[in-house]
Amino acid sequence: MADLRIALAQIDTCVGAIDQNTAAILEWTRRAAGEGADLVAFPEMTLTGYPIEDLALRASFRRAAWDAAADVAAQLEREGLGHVTVVLGTVGTSETALPRGAGAAERAASGSPADLPTNRAVAIQHGKVVASYDKHHLPNYGVFDEFRIFAPGTEPLVLEIAGRSVGIVICEDIWQDGGPVATLGALDEAGHGIDLLLVLNGSPYEEGKGHVRTDLAARRARETAAPVAYVNMVGGQDDLVFDGGSFVVGPDGAVLTSAPQFVEDLLVWDLPERTSSAAGDAVATTYPTGRVAAPLHPDEEVYRACVAGLAGYVRKNGFRSIVLGLSGGIDSALSATIAADAIGGQNVVGVSMPSTYSSEHSKDDAADLAKRLGADYRVQPIAPMVDAFQGELALEGVAEENLQARVRGVVLMGISNREGHLVIAPGNKSELAVGYATIYDAGSIGGYAPLKDVDKSRVWALARWRNNAALDAGEIPPIPESSITKPPSAELRPGQTDQDSLPPYDLLDEVLDAYIEHAEGRAELLARGFDPEVVDKVVTLVDRAEWKRRQYPLGPKVTSLAFGRDRRLPVTSRWREPVE
């Protein structure tokens, strides 16, 4: 019995693009076959893209996905690749009862389909779909809504390939103790377990999650006494970023080979035959090692997640170019740099929209940035439009500040309508969390906000990392030094700085993390040693900001985190964290 060559195809799919995903599966299977692979594994829901949300409930979509799986099988057979076993993800249909809590009665009354979709893996061999597995554990927390749309599977799947037993599960199935993996860990009557556990994943990026995944896979490898092959998808999809980083761990928990993050990759690894003694007893098998991707610096990892997210968004939504306002400040400078890294500086339009309160150095910094990026730079003063509004409305105070900001939004939308660019919003997570922003302004309108999950402290860190990376590569740093070093200001009134209204950002960001990400209350925040005055200030700002945002839910949403946890808050809530 020879080695079984396994190829983990870490690819970038697109939700709903069944034809395009099918073509990618065929292309990567050809490539893997060219490298001698016997088994090619694709990520979770490869054919349909992931996550498909309520698209799963549309019968015509499900039919198209089922036809596509048959097409893949037939096409591979036609090309003489029928001997390769392909495992891919798609949408299935449950033949089991509806899950508890899924509202069978009301679903039936409301005309929803009684046959719930499933999150399915199928195995293809010799022109046919030969086996299927429905995901058992359907995550329904954070960014996941799978229990909402899918029925859980109940059966395990072990595929026999060239004399090896390959257990197949999907993503969350290995995050839960017990379940299908425990079943797969049991030995058969002859005393044999599985030879490999294959896990198809659509695991979104979170900072530092790589180690959590490998630790978990190592645990499952020990439980099943078999190596675990973990294939993850890659690329930006809506407000999620998938980072790839596919790998194989041995039964002893060691990482045997791994793919880099944020790029498509084919990770090939040979599963050796199971070593037996002369008497036929199992003895310890030695597993080969392959290439191992070096871990990224935390700032590089986050920066590349931002780039991957924006690049995927632009491409998958059919845009070719981006427009944003350039104020000379750090948020728009970093956003423009991410945009240039995502789609090329020549496809970025930066618009300086100076007002009466804009400083000369701000305008210079914006122009300098655009030049360094090779971006299309334009200057569009807003005074004529602001004056026209003020001639009619005579707004004062914050209403006047907001007017300036919104006129900039209308300018960007006009340019977008005329020229077809995607408008992006440079607002960062800290200012959005405390409401230091104008609804419908140039910082919050548009299709994508690359920094909405990056707090202000991290914005500076990423800017420094990006400039240093350029220096290391012998290139000109993209971001003007003064954009990084000057005190942050909205420049909507004379001499304004962010710290007129907010605590220092390093302190603010620490409190925000505890209060928002960890849902801690005042008592827990004080127990961490934060100053009570700062705690009460921040808690009050966040609660007020959420209140203001709730008043305008048709406006920008800022509670969803691209690579953190998703919070869903009631639009109307009178709840306020009690403060002194």
Next chain:
Amino acid sequence: MADLRIALAQIDTCVGAIDQNTAAILEWTRRAAGEGADLVAFPEMTLTGYPIEDLALRASFRRAAWDAAADVAAQLEREGLGHVTVVLGTVGTSETALPRGAGAAERAASGSPADLPTNRAVAIQHGKVVASYDKHHLPNYGVFDEFRIFAPGTEPLVLEIAGRSVGIVICEDIWQDGGPVATLGALDEAGHGIDLLLVLNGSPYEEGKGHVRTDLAARRARETAAPVAYVNMVGGQDDLVFDGGSFVVGPDGAVLTSAPQFVEDLLVWDLPERTSSAAGDAVATTYPTGRVAAPLHPDEEVYRACVAGLAGYVRKNGFRSIVLGLSGGIDSALSATIAADAIGGQNVVGVSMPSTYSSEHSKDDAADLAKRLGADYRVQPIAPMVDAFQGELALEGVAEENLQARVRGVVLMGISNREGHLVIAPGNKSELAVGYATIYDAGSIGGYAPLKDVDKSRVWALARWRNNAALDAGEIPPIPESSITKPPSAELRPGQTDQDSLPPYDLLDEVLDAYIEHAEGRAELLARGFDPEVVDKVVTLVDRAEWKRRQYPLGPKVTSLAFGRDRRLPVTSRWREPVE
């Protein structure tokens, strides 16, 4: 044994307003006690408001809710009302394992609380919380996300009150066959079942749902051989409307008494003692009947749902007034009328913002409407601002049309900032579904869109119903007849009408209902007998509109239905219904 007097307190709570909800519970309990009630039942999650979404995960919020339940008990005892049994809804904590699919491992890894909240009913007697019940069936479809945040209960609850056995369940528990109701239907060793099934509800309004609820309750009443008392909440909460309509059905399925929809109400009903023969055998008990609310005309029901939704939104978010653009068209006319009915015409600001293309009759109709409503009417021409933008940007075609529309949005936001009114968006469901709208214009910005779940055909029907209701009451009809009868037009270019771009609205709305609400594909639409050309036109328009909206997800959201089913679609999706 005397009758047991039951009071169903159909009240309007507010999410997060624990103090205010507590005060309401005390006040309605006093009132019920004044009417001699032995048992007062409140709706689902009374103390916390409903639905609380991820607020459930905040420990400080849960602690406040638990303290409030104890406060209610203590206060009632202090007031000499300890003898009254109060059953109310709140948030609890699970002592059971995490539910399947809820991601125990990843939750633990991510620092989320391991003790999941529950959707709880508590019974209060003599100054104490004496019993509690955790909802078993957690709906996780449509507008519901309960399985995401709550752990399911596993135990039934039967409360003994003055010699009667009262089974208690919550909302979805009666929508599922089996489960706690089946347990409650079993007889004890003495051959006795429960005397009453009490159901606490937070059941959102959907057109015609009243009958579905009473039919379902009748089924459960027959199963348990006991009357079912169904208490529902009332009022607008975020994008949901709760319609009340509480009732009692007898074991034979007949409605014995019922409360009206859309108003707070105390429905009092006497549970008689169980009739026994001289030998002690149970014989058929005769149940008393009480007042029964007359059903509303379908158009009145929908109209009042719109009013209740907007009224709740304004009040619960701390607004006192509304501003909207008045074009003279039917959408803004109906929206303004709903606003006037919700908060009084004197609290509505209607702004006519004529452009070069606005007809004289449109301006006259807007002024006439405002006068009939007693609204604050203002005229704000947009030409100076549009000219200022055009002097700088020189936009053409659709970009120019959108510019006019967005300038109106900036005007409304400026007035809102200056004067504190809530901006409402008059866009209707049909035009939003097919993308016949401008992102960030006066029809789509703001905090609430009262017609976003009302299709255009229904907009006209509601306008006619409202005018006729005024005539019936001897009042002046609020909506000028010409706003109802003239051909709909956006008036963004000369001679423009909606039907230049769209099929007739009655046909469009039928196809939209099948394609969007029922998720039917082209094959199913053709099988219904729709003309293939119309089907392909509508399907293409909807898919394109969703595509355009996905390009601007930071803009207005229109996929959520205030009193229909909620659809969650991926932001980026290449899926298109295949057309010829």
